[in-house]
Amino acid sequence: MSITLNPNREKSLLRRHPWIFASAIRHVDETHASGSTVDLLSSEGQFLARASYSPNSQIRARVWTFNDEPVDKEFFRKRIRAAIEVRQQLKVDSHSNAYRLLHAESDGIPGLIVDRYENVLVLQSLTAGSEFWKETIADLLVEETGVTTIYERSDADVRELEGLQPITGILRGTLSSFIFPITEYNLKFNVDIAHGHKTGFYLDQRENRHGVGELSKDRDVLNCFCYTGGFSIHALANGAKSVLSVDSSADALALLEENIALNHLPADRHTSLEGDVFQLLRKFRDANRSFDLIVLDPPKFAPTAAHAEKASRAYKDINLLAFKLLRHGGLLFTYSCSGGIDAALFQKIVASAALDAGVDATIIEHLSQGSDHPVSLHFPEGMYLKGLVCVKG
Numbered sequence: 001m002s003i004t005l006n007p008n009r010e011k012s013l014l015r016r017h018p019w020i021f022a023s024a025i026r027h028v029d030e031t032h033a034s035g036s037t038v039d040l041l042s043s044e045g046q047f048l049a050r051a052s053y054s055p056n057s058q059i060r061a062r063v064w065t066f067n068d069e070p071v072d073k074e075f076f077r078k079r080i081r082a083a084i085e086v087r088q089q090l091k092v093d094s095h096s097n098a099y100r101l102l103h104a105e106s107d108g109i110p111g112l113i114v115d116r117y118e119n120v121l122v123l124q125s126l127t128a129g130s131e132f133w134k135e136t137i138a139d140l141l142v143e144e145t146g147v148t149t150i151y152e153r154s155d156a157d158v159r160e161l162e163g164l165q166p167i168t169g170i171l172r173g174t175l176s177s178f179i180f181p182i183t184e185y186n187l188k189f190n191v192d193i194a195h196g197h198k199t200g201f202y203l204d205q206r207e208n209r210h211g212v213g214e215l216s217k218d219r220d221v222l223n224c225f226c227y228t229g230g231f232s233i234h235a236l237a238n239g240a241k242s243v244l245s246v247d248s249s250a251d252a253l254a255l256l257e258e259n260i261a262l263n264h265l266p267a268d269r270h271t272s273l274e275g276d277v278f279q280l281l282r283k284f285r286d287a288n289r290s291f292d293l294i295v296l297d298p299p300k301f302a303p304t305a306a307h308a309e310k311a312s313r314a315y316k317d318i319n320l321l322a323f324k325l326l327r328h329g330g331l332l333f334t335y336s337c338s339g340g341i342d343a344a345l346f347q348k349i350v351a352s353a354a355l356d357a358g359v360d361a362t363i364i365e366h367l368s369q370g371s372d373h374p375v376s377l378h379f380p381e382g383m384y385l386k387g388l389v390c391v392k393g
Contacts, residue, residue, distance in 0.1 A: 002029050002039040003061060013040065013048045016378035018063035018105050020051065025060055034163060035132025037064065037071045052110065052129025056163030062110035062129055073136050076109065080144050083107040092372040098182040100203050100372040106382040107374065114141065115199040117180050117191060121147050122199035123171060125154045128162045138171050149173030153199050168194065185210050187233055188262045190255060197227060204369035204385050205230060205297065212295060212333055213238040219292035222325065224277045224318070229256030231295045236265045243270045250274050281321040294322045296334040308340040312349050315341070319353035323361065326392040335387040343386045350388055360393035
């Protein structure tokens, strides 16, 4: 089974980028089942790669391998073992019992995300190819990790683009509760793996949360889009004078309050506030409130480049307001997880926000996702988390 590309459309594959869009395809030699394995051929019939086929997606094929080798159970075993070995070498479990085990394209298994929460794996299958091999991969994960419980969170919107319905539930083993405790830098968090964002927790922000904590002592902290309070807990644990946590989700804030109690942190130094962050930042500005440290960790404003212009306005808006709320010498930790906003554009947006706010600011650090979220040199889309630490002059 093969797919032949249009002339001169093999360049991305020769650069080892793993995606082939529908517009690059000249001919499909027969009808292929969704997720089945196909050979990608140049217009002259040269073998280029072996990939999964997705007839419903604009990304029509995702590369499994650039070598002429079988894609079978042992192929996936090798990829899983390699991913595990990398994380063992990096000692990603030295500060937490929760980390990303498989990071899709960057670990050679496009569309598949697996996060480990101590003795539970949470799996997300986001593409036709990963769905086709899901049961095989689940068996391999049990064999290679020794973890017998796998919970599936294949409920992301991107599955619709693949012609897939959302699926959640226990894939292997049993669970007595969906609330699962984890530790991170000796702090405790309850994670809702069934209903929480992503697979339950933002594991990609682990090191950034720790960094905020280290700089929070004796500061008044504002944590925007706080979710279940990762940044807030680290700030309180490291001696923040006060922490104000803002989110639109009452359920997330309830879990945040549980996490404060779980860590025996001083509740009198923390305030939770439910509401729209954009509106609340304006109210804070109008009330002349100010803070020593502000965290902006918003949801994905631009899932694709097509949304970049609208998203840019939203990012600029919240960063402009944050600069106005920062005291002299204050720190702004600002992030974007939007695939449609690259690091250079994000920096321009934050710089424009500072300019319009009438403040001088200096970037003192560039931030990104943790080492358990690796990025292939040939797949820059894997670097989705961009962050800056700015100090207000």
